[in-house]
Amino acid sequence: MLSDQIARMIEQMLDERGGSLELQRNELAQSLGCVPSQISYVITSRFTPERGYLIESRRGGGGHIRIVRKKMHRDEYLMHFFYAIGKRLEDREARAYLVNLLDNDVITEREAVIITNAASDAALGSIAPEGRAIVRADIFKRILLSLMQ
Amino acid sequence: MLSDQIARMIEQMLDERGGSLELQRNELAQSLGCVPSQISYVITSRFTPERGYLIESRRGGGGHIRIVRKKMHRDEYLMHFFYAIGKRLEDREARAYLVNLLDNDVITEREAVIITNAASDAALGSIAPEGRAIVRADIFKRILLSLMQ
DNA sequence: TGACTTTGACTTTCCCTGACTTTCATTTTA
DNA sequence: TAAAATGAAAGTCAGGGAAAGTCAAAGTCA
Numbered sequence: 492m493l494s495d496q497i498a499r500m501i502e503q504m505l506d507e508r509g510g511s512l513e514l515q516r517n518e519l520a521q522s523l524g525c526v527p528s529q530i531s532y533v534i535t536s537r538f539t540p541e542r543g544y545l546i547e548s549r550r551g552g553g554g555h556i557r558i559v560r561k562k563m564h565r566d567e568y569l570m571h572f573f574y575a576i577g578k579r580l581e582d583r584e585a586r587a588y589l590v591n592l593l594d595n596d597v598i599t600e601r602e603a604v605i606i607t608n609a610a611s612d613a614a615l616g617s618i619a620p621e622g623r624a625i626v627r628a629d630i631f632k633r634i635l636l637s638l639m640q
Numbered sequence: 641m642l643s644d645q646i647a648r649m650i651e652q653m654l655d656e657r658g659g660s661l662e663l664q665r666n667e668l669a670q671s672l673g674c675v676p677s678q679i680s681y682v683i684t685s686r687f688t689p690e691r692g693y694l695i696e697s698r699r700g701g702g703g704h705i706r707i708v709r710k711k712m713h714r715d716e717y718l719m720h721f722f723y724a725i726g727k728r729l730e731d732r733e734a735r736a737y738l739v740n741l742l743d744n745d746v747i748t749e750r751e752a753v754i755i756t757n758a759a760s761d762a763a764l765g766s767i768a769p770e771g772r773a774i775v776r777a778d779i780f781k782r783i784l785l786s787l788m789q
Numbered sequence: 790t791g792a793c794t795t796t797g798a799c800t801t802t803c804c805c806t807g808a809c810t811t812t813c814a815t816t817t818t819a
Numbered sequence: 820t821a822a823a824a825t826g827a828a829a830g831t832c833a834g835g836g837a838a839a840g841t842c843a844a845a846g847t848c849a
Binding site: 641642643674675677678681685698699700701702703 | 803804805806807811812813814815
């Protein structure tokens with residue numbers, strides 16, 4: 492399959508370059524004889540943050556796509572919480588999680604403060620009350636993922 | 641890329657002169673072999689207030705462009721940003737702010753990562769796209785406030 | 790059948806240029 | 820000497836080109 496081939500190629504380039512690389516979408520597509528958006532598809536479907544990759548890009552002349560492989564020595568703590576959080580997360584629960592993470596030196600106090608505020612009802616005030624717990628859960632998961640490196 | 645080169649050159653001059661400088665657009669363009677409006681483009685796209693620069697200029701004979709890199713202290717910085725953020729905050733703007741806060745040692749890299757993720761479109765995925773910038777602005781302001789203490 | 794792939798048309802972003810406009814200081818003119 | 824002309828800057832804007840992003844439709848495979 493084309494996608495697999497592209498993914499393998501990118502993996503190999505990452506290996507050669509110690510985990511990060513910059514590529515040009517059109518160029519790579521050209522050399523593989525595929526359509527440029529195929530490259531986009533592979534990157535968005537395979538090189539996701541969940542699987543430990545960071546993507547950034549720039550459009551326009553001389554643009555590029557940058558892929559970085561995060562060294563995921565999986566912190567089981569974070570994983571544990573990640574999977575423990577369901578579709579919704581109430582303010583109270585969130586605070587409990589943070590205390591736990593703080594107690595276990597997974598985050599600093601300042602970081603806890605930041606996260607508390609980011610996910611506070613106050614910050615999410617423009618969202619309908621029923622929706623807040625959902626957004627809060629998403630924010631939390633996103634942060635936990637970002638801390639797993 | 642020409643723009644990057646020009647931006648680097650200006651940054652370097654700023655470093656050498658302790659954070660502020662006066663340049664002549666035509667002269668600089670000449671020495672770089674580019675069109676004068678290219679300099680304007682770089683200045684308006686890269687040396688924005690969001691990134692902590694002040695621009696003033698004068699036309700006519702002996703005119704010039706003055707660039708000042710604002711050096712503020714922690715709380716001033718936070719205050720400045722707090723007031724700069726309006727009702728909405730786009731992803732792109734948010735990142736620019738964070739880079740600035742990071743560069744000025746107001747936040748750590750990990751904190752920047754946390755905030756980036758907390759306010760990412762991905763984390764706010766359950767909100768309608770038009771609403772995200774509003775929530776993002778709220779989250780940011782909340783976090784900035786929490787850091788001023 | 791349903792999830793994943795592939796494609797291509799269209800959109801957005803960014804860079805770069807050049808023509809034209811505005812502003813300011815200096816010089817010339819009435 | 821006041822007003823007008825001149826010239827030297829910077830500002831603006833539209834347009835073209837290059838690259839990546841998006842999305843829906845069609846195709847494939849388990």
